Amino acid sequence: MRVVCKCGHKGRIASREEVTMDFVKLYCQCLDAKCGHTWVANLTFSHTLSPSAQSFERMLFDRLRDMPMAKQRELFEQLGSQAMA
Known part of the structure; x- marks a missing residue:
């Protein structure tokens, strides 16, 4: 650049x-x-012209891996409480 x-x-x-x-x-x-x-x-x-060729699951896994462990736990706790509701 x-x-x-x-x-x-x-x-x-x-x-x-x-x-x-x-x-x-x-x-x-x-x-x-x-x-x-x-x-x-x-x-x-700004915006996407053509979506990534990577699978959604792969992108999600990569994003989760880059998160701090505490943030990962918080996210999974939120998802767990949503599933119970």
Whole structure:
């Protein structure tokens, strides 16, 4: 991904902060030493053009695996209480 400074020169992404799975803050720096501008750009997921070829089950498993264990337990407890109702 390329970033361009307001001065028109190329910039670089120095770091990133993943706020959510669909929203990332990009911390950028101008590569022109005379400029030295630093800025934050936002990268967001907009919409799907073609759905993933991965199965729904595979995507769900991957998402669950990436969750902290406490969050997984909370989710399964909620699902268990829903099934009892």
